[in-house]
Amino acid sequence: MLLNIFKRLYTSATNRRNIFTLTINFFINFALILIWLEAFKHADLIPVEKRPKIHSHIAFYSDLFLFGDYWNEFKNQNLNNHSILRLYSFISSFSFMLILLVLLPLLLWYYIYHHKKIDYNFFERYDNYLHHSLELKFIPTIKRTFIFPFGIPLMTFIVLNLVHIGAIQEEENFTKFKDILSWVFYVLIHVIAPILTSIYLYVFHAPGTMKCFGIAVGVQNILGVTTHLLLPMAPPWFTHLYGINDTEHVNYSQEGFAAGLTRTDNHLGTHLSTDGFHKSPIVFGAVPSIHSALACQCVIFLLLRSTSLKHRFVTTSVHKRMLGITRNEDVEEHDEEMELEQYNGETPSSTPISSMREEYESDQEGHDDMSSTESFLAIDLESSSSISTDSSILTAVEDDFENNEIKSSQNFVQYYVEDITISKKWYFTIFNAGLVPKTLAIIFISIQWWSTMYLDHHYRFDLFIGMLYSLFSYTLINLTILQPRVMKNWIEIRLGMKNDDYNEGRTYGMRVFKGTNYEWFFDPLA
Structure with missing residues (x-):
């Protein structure tokens, strides 16, 4: 009995291939991620004299003027006219949201679907088959075509500000429960979530979907580490530790700091986090946040690939x-x-x-x-x-x-x-409406963003830029590989337009x- 189960799992995974070709395909699918890991690991080998100038102010001011000074950071940094600066931060934050996150996306959405009159979902060409009644005439509604991708930045802005309130860097806000919870999400779930997402995509979705996920993650992470090397910026713990006007520690000999994770080390009686960040090869790699980009990529795939139609065949x-x-x-x-x-x-x-x-x-x-x-x-x-x-x-x-x-x-x-x-x-x-993966995805990204700010590792600005990197990477892979190759091939097989010669009409679970x-x-x- 047990032998038959393993045999079925193996034959379903190899799908008329062998373990050798399956292994090769795995490394091909995740090759970009391996390249990113190697680039990050050996970044400290670049000679200091060839590295660009470190920008210790950009992330700090960008965060406050684009999202608002809710923590009274201008005052905490003893800046002149901090009250006026704080007022300006809320005005500029509202303007940023209204102009760039509301009006501009609406104009782009209107241009694509009403001016150009595109009669299908431009970003999700085959969404009919997974989320909507196929007989319905296409209508570019807000829910169907605006939320993704045009509404994602606005929703990110709102959620970041909401969780930011609960991550304030004050002693009375730090508790053992919050320290452990933030460590679980920032460290453990950060590693586990992409693996679980890959498994979910492989088991429940069209063959090739997991490959697109791996490529999208690799593209965004390589772009991210490249930005870290070309445009190094200081993280919030650096500003809170040395002050916004510090120049002494703004250099490539500066060692990394675990920030809020040191509290978790004290609770657990270890030095893993402290030692790990102390040896970080890229100390000033704050923008974009790879944590945010990776989490967002998981969420995008979970939200958009999760189907909303069930029992399609039971009543034929x-x-x-x-x-x-x-x-x-x-x-x-x-x-x-x-x-x-x-x-x-x-x-x-x-x-x-x-x-x-x-x-x-x-x-x-x-x-x-x-x-x-x-x-x-x-x-x-x-x-x-x-x-x-x-x-x-x-x-x-x-x-x-x-x-x-x-x-x-x-x-x-x-x-x-x-x-x-x-x-x-x-x-x-x-499970019928695909709410389980969608709900878990929203909970995951919200707590992940909160954990990152609570531990003082990234500004809202860093997290927002990380989201933009993931959105760009997904859109690129989606429009060039996932929709025109993976989804088109799979839908045509399921419609009987192509013979299923390689058993690609079934998911791994099927x-x-x-x-x-x-x-x-x-x-x-x-």
């Missing part, structure tokens, strides 16, 4: 006829009524699937007809033998049928038949649970 006409619930004409008549109700009497002129089919057919002009494709659209009933037609199943499906909860399969290749006596159990319903009643759980289209 084929399934109902197979279960003997109703006659063919009854199904067709009900489907027509459902369409009319859903669209308030408006019949969509075209659908994403029909558009893809027309495009595909035009590309195939002069080639063989679609007979092979049509045959591939047939449902794989490999696991249908496990579906019983007892009264509980019939009752559940009839309830859906009567309560208008039917979703069309939209001609997707269906590798299995979903057993609703299992998939509709209460402990599965919490391959592991192939032929069981749990295969649906790992299908992004389920």
Whole structure:
């Protein structure tokens, strides 16, 4: 039994390859991350005379004038006219938010979707298949096309200021619980989160998604360490330790400091953090925050890849006829009524699937007809033998049928038949809208940002710039690899436009649970 489990896990992972090629693919996918680690580790080998000037003021003033002086930092640094400077900081912060984070994104969004009249989600070309009803005419709503990517900077600005309040550098704010919590997120979760995100993407999403995640992380981190070397800036602990006007310690011989993590070392009785930061090869690598960039990349992939549609195949006409619930004409008549109700009497002129089919057919002009494709659209009933037609199943499906909860399969290749006596159990319903990874992602990034400021390792400015690096990296990889190659190939396979020669229509989880009643759980289209 145990041997069979390991055999299935192995064969599903290799997927007609061998352990040697699987290992090579792993290193290729994460090669950029390895390059970043080596660059960071050996940064101190660069001769001091060839290094650029250290900027010890930029991050400090940028943080206060772009986000506001909520900690009264101007006064704490004994700067002249600190009251006026603090007032100016709130005025400039509001102007920054209004002009650059609200008005400019709205103008860009309007230009793309209303002036250029792009009739699909420009940044998430195939979001219909994972988050929206495929029959709906595309409407560039705020929720669908503005939040990502245009609304991300504004939401980051708001969350950073909210958690900043709870991270104030005052003795009465420091507690043992907060010290341990911040250490867990800043040190442990910082390392674990990308690994868990990679596993999630590999198990639950289209083949190639994890590779795009690895490339995106590598690109942003390499850009980050390059910025650290070309434009070195002082972290907040340096300013709080030596003062904003210090010049004596602004040099490359300055040793690193663990800041708030020294409190955690005292609680745990160790010197791991103190020794680790003491030997840091890049002491003035504050902007961008790699912690923030890495966390944001995890969050972006978790939020955008998590599907919102479930039980797509449980109520298809084929399934109902197979279960003997109703006659063919009854199904067709009900489907027509459902369409009319859903669209308030408006019949969509075209659908994403029909558009893809027309495009595909035009590309195939002069080639063989679609007979092979049509045959591939047939449902794989490999696991249908496990579906019983007892009264509980019939009752559940009839309830859906009567309560208008039917979703069309939209001609997707269906590798299995979903057993609703299992998939509709209460402990599965919490996963149906993809809320689990999304909720964990939001909690993770909020506490990660708070921890970083609480430990005095980064300003809000550093964290915000880290977010911009991750957003840029994701958008670059998304538009050049993830959407046009990974998602397009996978969707075409699932629509039957391509033969699944390499078993790429299934996710890793689907391959592991192939032929069981749990295969649906790992299908992004389920």
